[in-house]
Amino acid sequence: MHTLTLIATFLNLAILQGTPLLYGATGEILTEKSGNLNLGIPGIMYIGAISGVIGTFFYENSPIFVPAIGVVIALISCLIGSLLASLIYCFLTITLRANQNVTGLALTTFGVGFGNFFGGSLIKVTKSSVPYIALSETGDAFAWHLHFEDLPFADSGFGRAIEWLWTILFSYGFMVYLAIALAILASYFLNRTRRGLHLRAVGENPATADAAGINVTRYKYFATCAGGMIAGLGGLFFIMDYSGGIWSNDGFGDRGWLAIAIVIFAIWRPSLAIPASYLFGALYILYNWLHMPMQMIPIMQMLPFVVTILALVFTSVRKKRENQPPASLGLSYFREER
């Protein structure tokens, strides 16, 4: 029983840790399927997070504060923020056909700076009196879920027997489930709908897709913006739910890049991104649980990246056609180009 509880707690933390990655990975997969390698995703996740924080910050200081509305405002401002950031990327790479790597990296520089700047200076700029950004009430609303102790059968023998299961499955805020739902939806969209087929065609060979009458520009814009908005939610989840509404500069760390790693590890499939994200989440916190010497911690944290490299090498050596990156990934499309 004791080990079960321990395992349950571990999985619970792994899933919490993996959820921002899942948002980022789902968003990036959708984007990459259109042939856009958006390296701005880490920046967009910062922008999404800080936009949500800014929106809520103003609302939480208002006299008529209702946590549920705070959640809605955070979600909306996060989506708007990440949409605008994605639009910068779209406009530059799709309409102006700029180099995707350069644009993405510039967006990440900008986005991380944007997040940290407002995170660090929001209070000063708005001349607010609070010492630091702590949106704990909205944070609590984000993390709200039924606690096991509140259940009617919690104290019964049956209750104690299934407590671990409850911890693994039902002890999260709504955004954990939203992430799974979005990944499944994205998977369904890509593999089972006509539009998804069109999108994949654009990512594989835009010239052919264009010849078939598919509006390449529109699909690329759509996929990149939708992908960016989903990724932005990952940043919001991290601040609001995982960190309890408290912003800390660079707190999000390099999770954005881990999300891009997961895309490779999940061989561009949103459904595989779900277990992959949780696995990476588990690897991220594993060192806490293994009672290892301090100096081994960085080696453990290196694991997700090494595993990704191995996955990348493995898929390219095996050359299975269905496991390859979209063929036109990273290339901009100009109809006249031969």
Add this chain to the structure above:
Amino acid sequence: MSEENKSALQPEPLKEETPSNTVETKREKRGILPEIHLTKRAGVTLKEAILVRVIAIAAALVLCAIITVIFTGDNPFKIYATIVRGAFGKGRGWVTIHSMAILLCVSLAVTPAFRMHFWNIGAEGQVLIGGLATAYVMFKWHESVSTPVLVILMLAAALIAGAIWGLIPAIFKAQWKTNETLFTLMMNYVAMKLIEFFLKIADKSGSNVVDSRLLGNGVPDLFGVQYLLNVVIVVFLVGLLYVYLRYSKHGYEISVVGESENTARYIGINVKKVIIRTMILSGAICGLAGFMLVGAASHSVSSNTAGGRGFTAIMVSWLAKFDPLMMILTTLLIIFMARGADEISTIFDLNKSFSDIITGIILFFIIGCEFFIRYRVHITRRTVKEKEGE
């Protein structure tokens, strides 16, 4: 890809433009004006190209000033003055030049790979691993070996480490076409974590930086002037790389592989060899940057030693169209603005990340303006009648 090489490989395009891609706007569909055509420019005069870029930079500066005014409430002209003071004010100029030198070195490092269309975004990791190798040699031998030997060992270790970090993805790219962008990206974090590992081993106190207490004083200053050695090295490097890329056989092979691997194979270039050789070079120069940062400048190492320069360098190199001489200008622009923005954030007690926002905005503008250099936009105004008459 420079213009010369391009024209050597491709037949001269037909005059100026071909009737082409019509982006039909919704308004146009309803039969109203205007209509937008895009055509690729065959060649752009230097004057036009410079003009477009100057306009873009000017526009970016205006936008940056507006944003700064919003956050600081200062008058815009004073803000420009602050930026200049931040970069070249008393006691600042030399530090600015050194920052330029380091960024320029990393930019030069990624350039050969980029000209080959090998998207090495792992410069950050290659710099870090070079720095780590330097730090390790210093840590191990700074007390037992004489300074000249130590410096040689440090340099050799840095070059080899950087080269290996570049070589690994290159082998897989050459052999199995493994996506190099993603591979090199992941290698960055492996290097970063290795440094953190080293920090934990070297300094039992759990500090995030290992400095000269444990590493010794590294490379002595040239003629007693701090940073002079680094600046001299980079100046030489600019010249060397310019000649290497423009006038050597290797440089030509790199350009051909970048333009078309099939062409390269057809004319008997060993593509795999070129990819591997170029990435060794690229990685080794990054390693050199790591050596300069750790051994000759800060005498300390942390996972933040490269400080994002590996990523900034990619943009610097691209903005300069992969031309080593142009890169001097683009690094100047980036460093100038970053240090200026730093000054503003210090004065107005804003967050340091302000400079990232400013850098980001300038980059967006310059990236965007490339479009107007490469393509020509035609806006034809047609009335409904004319359209019906067709």
